[in-house]
Amino acid sequence: MNSLRFHAQSPRVIRTLLKLRFSSFSLFLGVVFLAGFASPVQAQESPYIVTYDHYLEEPGSLEVEYFSTFGTQRGGNDFVAFWTEFEYGATAWWTTELYFDGQTTFDDSTLFTGFRWENRFRLLQREHLINPVLYIEYEQTSGADKILKEVEGHDVESDYAVPNALARQEHDHELEFKLLLSSTFKGWNIAENTIATKNLTGGNPWEFGYAMGASRPLALKASVNRCNFCGENFIAGVEMYGGLGDRHSFGLRDTSQYLAPVVAWNLPSDWTLRLSPGFGLNDNSHRFLLRWGVSREFSGFGETIERLFGCRKP
Amino acid sequence: MTAMQTVTTTKSETRKTQTRVATHRVCSVLVLAVSLAAAQKTIPASAKKDTSVYAELAKAPKKAVARPNPLENDPDAAVAGGKLFELHCAECHGDMAEGGRRAPSLLAEPVQQATPGTLFWILTNGVVRRGMPVWSKLPEPERWQIVRYLKSLVPAGHSLDDGRKSPDAADMYPTPPRSSWEPAPQ
Numbered sequence: 001m002n003s004l005r006f007h008a009q010s011p012r013v014i015r016t017l018l019k020l021r022f023s024s025f026s027l028f029l030g031v032v033f034l035a036g037f038a039s040p041v042q043a044q045e046s047p048y049i050v051t052y053d054h055y056l057e058e059p060g061s062l063e064v065e066y067f068s069t070f071g072t073q074r075g076g077n078d079f080v081a082f083w084t085e086f087e088y089g090a091t092a093w094w095t096t097e098l099y100f101d102g103q104t105t106f107d108d109s110t111l112f113t114g115f116r117w118e119n120r121f122r123l124l125q126r127e128h129l130i131n132p133v134l135y136i137e138y139e140q141t142s143g144a145d146k147i148l149k150e151v152e153g154h155d156v157e158s159d160y161a162v163p164n165a166l167a168r169q170e171h172d173h174e175l176e177f178k179l180l181l182s183s184t185f186k187g188w189n190i191a192e193n194t195i196a197t198k199n200l201t202g203g204n205p206w207e208f209g210y211a212m213g214a215s216r217p218l219a220l221k222a223s224v225n226r227c228n229f230c231g232e233n234f235i236a237g238v239e240m241y242g243g244l245g246d247r248h249s250f251g252l253r254d255t256s257q258y259l260a261p262v263v264a265w266n267l268p269s270d271w272t273l274r275l276s277p278g279f280g281l282n283d284n285s286h287r288f289l290l291r292w293g294v295s296r297e298f299s300g301f302g303e304t305i306e307r308l309f310g311c312r313k314p
Numbered sequence: 315m316t317a318m319q320t321v322t323t324t325k326s327e328t329r330k331t332q333t334r335v336a337t338h339r340v341c342s343v344l345v346l347a348v349s350l351a352a353a354q355k356t357i358p359a360s361a362k363k364d365t366s367v368y369a370e371l372a373k374a375p376k377k378a379v380a381r382p383n384p385l386e387n388d389p390d391a392a393v394a395g396g397k398l399f400e401l402h403c404a405e406c407h408g409d410m411a412e413g414g415r416r417a418p419s420l421l422a423e424p425v426q427q428a429t430p431g432t433l434f435w436i437l438t439n440g441v442v443r444r445g446m447p448v449w450s451k452l453p454e455p456e457r458w459q460i461v462r463y464l465k466s467l468v469p470a471g472h473s474l475d476d477g478r479k480s481p482d483a484a485d486m487y488p489t490p491p492r493s494s495w496e497p498a499p500q
Contacts, residue, residue, distance in 0.1 A: 044452055055451045058447050092446060127439050220453035221453075222394040222395075226397060232456070
């Protein structure tokens with residue numbers, strides 16, 4: 001039924017969809033072009049899309065990312081939500097990121113849904129069995145935001161069935177805190193994130209959520225030659241995430257939960273591709289979420305900017 | 315309550331909410347600005363004690379220092395390590411590990427004389443306060459491959475096969491470079 005609806009959407013909606021997605025992707029490509037003045041460098045990116053491990057961006061490096069989420073919707077129209085992400089390593093213990101979100105709901109409309117500014121602080125200098133990182137985010141989004149970058153509180157599928165014209169009238173200003181715990185052992189990475197969110201508009205209670213993941217490269221030793229399809233370039237894993245209710249009703253009741261296999265392909269040409277099909281685990285969850293992302297990391301971006309503005313001699 | 319009173323109350327609540335949101339925003343920006351300034355200016359006490367770029371090598375625990383490289387006899391380890399070095403390390407340490415604006419030479423004596431276990435420990439833990447990130451995201455065998463590559467380099471000042479001298483950090487930088495590894499002079 002949903003696929004029929006997709007095929008039946010008007011040419012105007014398709015044009016709008018293409019226009020906005022093109023704009024968002026153009027922004028991504030534009031920054032990639034500008035960042036091209038810095039040196040690209042191959043990163044060993046984790047495959048997670050929702051979960052964070054404890055690895056921060058290398059100091060002075062800029063990672064430009066574009067992600068897309070296709071979601072099925074019972075009692076409403078399917079959607080594609082997308083975001084462009086700029087991740088900068090301010091120091092070896094602090095990474096700051098800016099997100100711009102948008103979405104297209106089939107047979108409805110396409111719109112920009114807000115921005116997020118997140119910061120991650122490494123709390124311990126050296127590696128330990130469990131490595132904590134503090135995450136602080138401020139987000140200003142509309143009720144039409146559907147990127148599902150994190151699931152918290154009593155977020156359920158039916159919340160996303162509201163038509164865009166109505167949903168966009170709700171404006172959320174949220175502070176979000178996460179404690180990221182992550183371990184690496186024998187090539188495996190195990191990460192667990194605890195989420196606490198406070199919506200600053202209205203008298204909303206604190207909401208809670210979680211995300212956890214496990215991943216491992218397909219090969220632990222590097223091969224002698226540069227190659228695209230070597231096992232060392234692929235990292236596969238699984239992540240699980242969902243809401244944990246709010247301050248008044250903590251727990252799994254009336255929450256949505258997801259399980260999602262993930263895979264990342266770190267290409268020697270400095271690009272990283274990620275793919276993750278996600279499956280709802282209860283009736284409150286979207287049945288299926290298909291996420292993909294493309295990113296490129298530029299080392300020495302900070303120095304390039306300093307040189308451009310004459311702060312440092314070339 | 316009259317309709318007029320309701321409207322006035324709603325307006326007042328809206329104004330309060332806006333003020334609260336604005337205050338939160340300003341606080342967030344201030345906290346982050348202070349953190350940024352601190353990140354740029356603060357020199358840790360330990361760094362003041364010993365400003366040598368290579369001082370961190372001496373901090374490796376005895377157990378880590380004594381660890382042998384399990385890939386010591388792997389004929390491909392140095393070549394694969396060279397590939398990994400080029401992908402992940404050369405940007406800061408230089409293509410030939412001779413050092414760069416952001417990170418020191420790895421051809422220098424303290425590095426070349428360090429045990430494989432010490433270099434592995436540094437790679438795993440990084441030197442976060444001086445700008446070197448942790449590299450434990452690379453699997454252990456890959457880190458040992460990099461160590462094997464580093465130990466295969468000709469130490470600074472030693473003769474190469476063709477009679478030339480390998481680059482020496484002291485020759486390249488008569489005055490120590492200001493890098494993220496080294497705190498700025500006071």
